[in-house]
Amino acid sequence: PYSELFKTGDIIFAEGDAPSGAFLIESGRIEISTTQFGERRVLGELGPGMLLGEMAVLDESPRTATARALTNCRLTPIDAAQFAERLAAADPVVRALLMSQLTRYRSALATLTGDGTGRPSVSLAQPDDAHAFDKIRLESELRAALERxxxxxxxxxxxxxxxxxIAGYEALVRWQHPERGAVSPAEFIRLAEETSLILPVGDYILERVCDMLGELQRRGRKPLPFIAVNLSARQLDDAQLVERILAHLRKRDLPPDRLKLEITESLVLDYARIADLLERCHAVGMHVALDDFGTGFSNLGPLLTLSFDQIKLDGSFVKALDRQRGVAVVGVVVAMARALDCDLVAEGVETREQREILHQLGCRYAQGWLVGKPVPLDHVLKA
Ligand code: C2E
Ligand code: CA
Ligand code: CA
Ligand code: CA
Incomplete structure (x- = not known):
């Protein structure tokens, strides 16, 4: 569904064409040919799992060859920007290598010595790095999924x-992939974060969440629950982020304190940036939560300088409540949150016993399968 179909004999692109993008060949065979001194020469054939047309995209020169479908073909288009971005971010040595190969390929093509079989002296087929291709395919699909x-x-x-x-909700994104089924956000958010794709994805999620808040308000939900949205590092680079969120909220006549932002511990490394975000959020009454607290190389440093409104205790600590040590540690976190005047949300609460212990320890909020799984807005409206 994300790919383009070509019929036997179709010209996919022609020599001299301006490059529009590359393709990943999903099925079918493609003939690559070029015209030398008025004579058409077949350079080779490409098949499933190979890249087509990436040369022109890398240095934005016109197509050096013509690609014709030998059979019916299914191709996943890859945006030139996807390559450009990865190339820019690549190790400089790798970039230099690639560029020198590209130059060599182009000059080989120009003289086209051939080896007597009509094949060029350079190989058109790339060593197939299945993993890299998987990633880039998923990225193309994610781009399309966003548009659709x-x-x-x-x-x-x-x-x-x-x-x-129910005081509020956390917004959790799901991608219903037509072939792969439900793709976990843990997988595709990380992928999106590797490129600037996370920006349109993040914007889309923010807008959807504002729509949902608007819908809850329209249906007269009182008090209006909050919705917490997860933010990624790249979104924080955007100096206009808070302003844009505010514009979305204003457009729907929503109070800013109903949208919370969740920031994971690992993003907090950049104190100055987060301090700035907190300040701007607080100035307009928006709340910010410190997510996944206690995971990784847990560090209390951020709490010394940054005034979060909420701390979300990672589910691994809730799991540990079946042990005395776990109870002791969570007890200390509860006391700390209270001393800092922060709300505490325990994540991953799955059993009544866990909720009961959390209640006794004085933890205010619980999130997890015991309370409810992530559901579409419809379910929330019906409840
Ligand atoms: P997170 O922010 O820590 O979200 C909580 C995760 O725990 C969710 O996984 C949720 O479905 C899962 N969960 C909730 N209750 C329970 C429970 O009782 N038991 C267990 N075992 N798990 C529970 P999910 O939805 O797969 O999301 C994974 C991560 O992906 C999130 O972790 C978050 O970091 C990221 N993510 C999800 N949606 C978004 C988004 O819209 N934007 C961004 N930037 N990241 C997102
Ligand atoms: Ca979260
Ligand atoms: Ca979390
Ligand atoms: Ca997590």
Whole structure:
């Protein structure tokens, strides 16, 4: 569904054409040919798993060969920007190597000595790095999925333990891939973060969340629950982020304190940037949560300088509540959150026992399968 189909005999691109993009060959065979001194010469054949037309894209020169479908073909288009971005980010040595190979290929093509079989002295087929291709294919598909609005935002309830009331939700993205099924955000968000694709993806999620808040308000939900959105590092580079979120909220007449931003511990390394974000959010009444607290090389440093409104305790600590040591550690986190005047949300709460211990320790909020799984907005509206 993300790929383009060509029929036997179709010209996919012609020598001299301006490069529009490259393709990953999913199925079928393609003949590469060039015209030398008025004579057409076949350079070779490409098949499934190979890249087609990436040369012209790398240095933006016109196509040096014509690609014709020998059979019916299915190709996944790859945007030139996808290569450009990875190339720019690549190790300079790798970049230099690639560029020198490209130059050599082009000059070999120009003189086209051939080896008597009509094949060029350079190989057209790339060593297939299946993993790299998988990534780039998934990236193309994600780009298309975004345009087709195939990314779904689900809401997972966050309960105030003492009252049993649902105080808000966390927005968790899902990608219903037509062939791969549900692709985990842990997989595709990381991929999107490797390129600037996370920016349109992040924007889309933010807009969807504002739409959802608007819908909850329109249906008269009182008090209006908050929705927390996960942010990625690249989104934080955007100096206009807070302003753009505010514009979305204003357009729908929504109070800014109903949207929370979640930032993971690993993003907090850049203190100055986060301090700036916190300041700008607080100036307009938007709340920011420190996500996945306690994971990684846990560090209390951020809490010395950064005033988060909420701390989200990672689910691994909730799992540890079946041991006395776990109870002791979570107890200390509860006390710390209280001393800092921060709300504490325990994540990954799956059993009544866990909720009961959290309640006794004085943790205010619980999130997890016990309270509810992430569901579409419809389910929330019906509840
Ligand atoms: P996270 O922010 O820590 O989100 C909580 C994860 O725990 C979610 O996984 C959620 O489905 C899962 N979970 C909730 N309750 C339970 C439970 O009781 N038990 C267990 N075992 N798991 C539970 P999910 O939805 O797969 O998301 C994984 C991660 O992907 C998120 O971790 C977040 O870092 C990232 N992510 C998800 N949606 C977005 C998004 O819209 N934007 C960004 N930037 N990242 C997102
Ligand atoms: Ca989160
Ligand atoms: Ca988390
Ligand atoms: Ca997590």
């Amino acid at each position: 609005k195939e990314l779904e935002v689900r809401l997972q309830p966050i309960e105030e333990i003492i009252s049993g009331r």
